[in-house]
Amino acid sequence: MAIIPATWDMYDLIQGFLQAPAYHLIFEALLMVLIAKLFFSKSYKPEKIRLSEKEKEVLVKEWKPEPLAPDVPDDHPALQAMEKYCVDGAVGKTVNINGKDCINMATLDFLGFIGNKEIEEEAIKALNKYGVGSCGPRGFYGTMDVHLDLEDRLAQFMQTEEAILYSYGFVTIASAIPAYSKRGDILFADEGIGFAAQKGCVASRSTVKWFRHNDMEHLEELLKEQEVEDKKNPKKAKVTRKFFVIEGIYANYGDICPLPAIMELKRKYKVRIFLEESMSFGVLGATGRGVTEHFGVSIDDVEMVVASLENSMASIGGFCCGTKFIIDHQRLSGMGYCFSASQPPMVAVAASKAMELMQNNPVMLVKLRENCERVHKAIKDIEGVEVRGSPLSPVIHLQLSEPAADRDLDMKTLLMVQDKAISQGVAITPARYLDNEEHLLPQPSIRLSVSSQLSEEEIDKSMDIIKAVFRSVLSGNTAGHGGGGDSAEAHS
Incomplete structure (x- = not known):
């Protein structure tokens, strides 16, 4: 029996349906069911809840927002330093801390351009x-x-x-x-x-x-x-x-x-x-x-x-x-x-x-290198202290040769060194880090910074004071007296 031309499309559709793989037919059937379900399902409308003024007040009182930042302990070294030391005036080769002029070995002003x-x-x-x-x-x-x-x-x-x-x-x-x-x-x-x-x-x-x-x-x-x-x-x-x-x-x-x-x-x-x-x-x-x-x-x-x-x-x-x-x-x-x-x-x-x-003025670069070498040469012989840094580097780290198991104890020792040095007219500072975020947290240290503006006499005076302060603090810690506090146990 001949097929009427008008029915060719229907015939092709039926033939294609019969020849299609089973998984294809199942997938299309599931799609049709899903479309039908979405078409006939009711749209979701959340129920409106009306609260009385009293209920609103109770909810507001009970709400405890999360803090924007974690609590900072009161004994955090950065907060203690802010409370303890205040700089007055420009920070050059000398710095006025709490009314006392100190030789500046802390600021990274290598060529002395602050205050120029x-x-x-x-x-x-x-x-x-x-x-x-x-x-x-x-x-x-x-x-x-x-x-x-x-x-x-x-x-x-x-x-x-x-x-x-x-x-x-x-x-x-x-x-x-x-x-x-x-x-x-x-x-x-x-x-x-x-x-x-x-x-x-x-x-x-x-x-x-x-x-x-x-x-x-x-x-x-x-x-x-x-x-x-x-x-x-x-x-x-x-x-x-x-x-x-x-x-x-x-x-x-x-x-x-x-x-x-x-x-x-x-x-x-x-x-x-x-x-x-x-x-x-x-x-x-x-x-x-x-x-x-x-x-x-x-x-x-x-x-x-x-x-x-x-x-x-x-x-x-x-x-x-x-x-x-x-x-x-x-x-x-x-x-x-x-x-x-x-x-x-x-x-x-x-x-x-x-x-x-x-x-x-390239001579200032020569002066900076000479000062760096002079500081390195003068600071290297401190018992209990390891000096890190190149002789040409204006950044020098003074670390304890035998660090304590507790990092905080070493920081307390270094803060004592800082306090004593400032009291004797030399401004130094411990290196600061975000302890929990550093990839490899460096050992605690005093970070010295060298400036081209320092004279030989100022460098020699500063190094003598820093060495004497280290010896005083470390000997006090080792002996268990002299203000060593908790650090005394770490180094004894």
């Missing part, structure tokens, strides 16, 4: 012209001519194509790392990097492989292990980017990174470099360009150099420098650049003037 009259005059002119702040990010009316001038000066000084300014030193490296390293990439990070760089690694969501501090053998072991993994999955390896995260001078240890050895591993294993120079910019090298100049390494071989302007330049903010392509990418994806108000114009002018003074 020429810098202050330029900053005041900028304040009168631009006002206090910009009140907007760089992309939204926050860019002013002084920001562009400082970026040009930094790029020329560092001998790179471009530089980019951030308004806060901490967020510079914390924003720069996640701007390039993403999920799936690999960061080979030194365990000794500072907290800002650690936060940058976390924000990137990359895989972080930590190598022991300045241990190039351990770093190469990790690189070889990664090389084996890459051979197992070459397709993934082809799109995985790898970076080193290192510091020029490590703030937590005061030593210098072995950059030439790192450059060899970079070329051998094809890894890019994030170099944090907050403690080495304006310190190392004949002109203060940092660790690349110190070791004679071309800055073009380092993908990105990051530094704070809050140490040697005595200003606020930070910068990254590198090729135009790298810097332009941060203008679109650097979180701290895109979403933070730009530097106050007066501090950008202050940083520019500080750089000008440093370039015109």
Whole structure:
């Protein structure tokens, strides 16, 4: 019997239905049932509950909101320091604490630019012209001519194509790392990097492989292990980017990174470099360009150099420098650049003037190195104290040679050293950390900071006082008297 043309569509539909797999038919049937259920089901309307005024009052009284921040113990060292010490006036090579003038061995003002009259005059002119702040990010009316001038000066000084300014030193490296390293990439990070760089690694969501501090053998072991993994999955390896995260001078240890050895591993294993120079910019090298100049390494071989302007330049903010392509990418994806108000114009002018003074007076860099070496030589012979840091580093850590099992006991001992030193006219401070958030919490220490403004007599006097104070406190703790308190048991 012939099939009428008008019924061809129905015939094809029936044939297709009969030839379809069973699981396909079951799936379509379930979909039809679900659609029918959604179509005929009633929409949910929550019942309106009306409370009386009395019931509302009871609920409000019973409500206990969660605290916005965890409770801080009353004996927290930071709170005690705030209550105990108050600084009056400018912080230069001397600082007035509770009415007493002290030689300043605590502030990271390596070139002595705090209180510099020429810098202050330029900053005041900028304040009168631009006002206090910009009140907007760089992309939204926050860019002013002084920001562009400082970026040009930094790029020329560092001998790179471009530089980019951030308004806060901490967020510079914390924003720069996640701007390039993403999920799936690999960061080979030194365990000794500072907290800002650690936060940058976390924000990137990359895989972080930590190598022991300045241990190039351990770093190469990790690189070889990664090389084996890459051979197992070459397709993934082809799109995985790898970076080193290192510091020029490590703030937590005061030593210098072995950059030439790192450059060899970079070329051998094809890894890019994030170099944090907050403690080495304006310190190392004949002109203060940092660790690349110190070791004679071309800055073009380092993908990105990051530094704070809050140490040697005595200003606020930070910068990254590198090729135009790298810097332009941060203008679109650097979180701290895109979403933070730009530097106050007066501090950008202050940083520019500080750089000008440093370039015109290279003798201050020579003086800083001489002071660093003098401090290292004078402080090394204290029984019970280990000195950490390179002789060329203005950051020096004094740690107890035999730390107690309880970290708090060591901190109490160091706070006693601080108190006695201040009472005798030398301002020093223990290194501070966020204990529960550090990747590798450093041992408690007194952190000394060296300035180019200190005279030989001031350095010798300060070192004599610090050594005498350490001997007094440690001998008192060991003997179980002399105000050692809880620390006496730790060191006896």
